[in-house]
Amino acid sequence: MTVNILFAAQPDRWVQYETPLTEALNATGLAYDLRTEFAPQEVDYIVYAPNCAVQDFTPYTRLKAVMNLWAGVEGVVKNETLTVPLTRMVDEEGLTQGMVEWVTGHVLRHHLEMDRHIVNPGHIWDHSPPPLSKDRPVTILGFGALGQACATALLNLGFPVTGWSRSPKPMQGVTTHAGTDGLPKALSDAQIVVLLLPATAATENTLNADTLALLAKGAAIINPGRGPLIDDSALLAALDSGQIGHATLDVFRVEPLPQDDPYWAHPKVTVTPHIASETRPDSASRVIAENIRGNESGKGLLHLVDRSAGY
Incomplete structure (x- = not known):
């Protein structure tokens, strides 16, 4: 038939x-x-x-x-x-590998503080090195297939990785937390946070004023997951206060991102056009x-x- x-x-x-x-x-x-x-x-x-x-x-x-x-x-x-x-x-062959490459690239970009040298309008000769990867904790929110694949790549580069998911998902070499009670533990003092959660009523505004305050001061946010995972007003406020040092955002509540959206012009935001993993x-x-x-x-x-x- x-x-x-x-x-x-x-x-x-x-x-x-x-x-x-x-x-x-x-x-x-x-x-x-x-x-x-x-x-x-x-x-x-x-x-x-x-x-x-x-x-x-x-x-x-x-x-x-x-x-x-x-x-x-x-x-x-x-x-x-x-x-x-x-x-x-x-x-795994296409979408997962594409996400691993994008996430790893931007984690390394923030870890190595590449923007400090690439975007350097004052021509400042700053010879201070970044820390080694072992001293740069990374938290991944969303620890399914994509999150675990990204964790493996980051572990291989020496980063201490923490994973968080709604239900327990243990992984060797990774500190994992689960559920509502585990989220503050996963975010506490994280220097780089990667969002790979699905968009559901339960995950909307996972990063908000309260949870952003848990991160290490100057932390970087990387969102290739879904736009609604972040409270945009809270993130902009945290960027302006210096609590968040930079946000690299690939997904948004409205796409394409409107030309008048404040993310476009913010000096601490990198906008990419939903290309993390096509x-x-x-x-x-x-x-x-x-x-x-x-x-x-x-x-x-x-x-x-x-x-x-x-x-």
């Missing part, structure tokens, strides 16, 4: 995914039909980007699963018409194809979203 797969995303995504997804599906040996248009009642799987035209899943009466193209599922997880399993993108079509296509093959063979789906948790 042929498996019908609907690719539901913006047109530019189809241009990127048509060839690699076709090749990945061919490699599975499945009999399939991949298109951008089907009669809804004929669709078995939807490869999905939440900003596409498909928002009502009710007509898709044969649907077995929706495979989200992105790691974040906040744009679809609350859709009440979606009653079949939803998977998120977990791509889904790579080649490797993401292999993840999707293997997940469909596994489900069709009776093994079930990987990377299922927990609707109650929101991720």
Whole structure:
């Protein structure tokens, strides 16, 4: 029996995914039909980007699963018409490695105080060295697959790493904390904080006036996770007071970031345009194809979203 797969995303995504997804599906040996248009009642799987035209899943009466193209599922997880399993993108080859490289690069940038030398309008000859990595504690908020992969890279560079998550996730070599009571412990005296939490009602404003005050004075914030994790007003105030030394932000509540947003002009903020870890079509296509093959063979789906948790 042929498996019908609907690719539901913006047109530019189809241009990127048509060839690699076709090749990945061919490699599975499945009999399939991949298109951008089907009669809804004929669709078995939807490869999905939440900003596409498909928002009502009710007509898709044969649907077995929706495979989200992105790691974040906040744009679809609350859709009440979606009653079949939803998977998120977990791509160690592409997405995870991209995040590790971006996070490691910006942690090193702040640790080595590179901006002090690169952005030096006064031509100041400051010969004072930064501390060694062993003396620069890093806290990672969000300790799932991405957080643990980033922790491994930072441990290999000699940083003491603390991880925090909503539920316990122990890892050798890392000090881990969990739950509401563990958050102050994870943040206490951290010099660099990396946010890799999902966007849920429970994680909104995780960094606020109270939690920012727990960090070491002059700490750096690195956010490649989700914009709502930070109380923007509180962060701007902490930057102005000197409690936070710099913030590198890749994600925002509104994207693209409006031209009049104060983050653009703030001297202690680096804005990057949501590029920390873009889904790579080649490797993401292999993840999707293997997940469909596994489900069709009776093994079930990987990377299922927990609707109650929101991720």
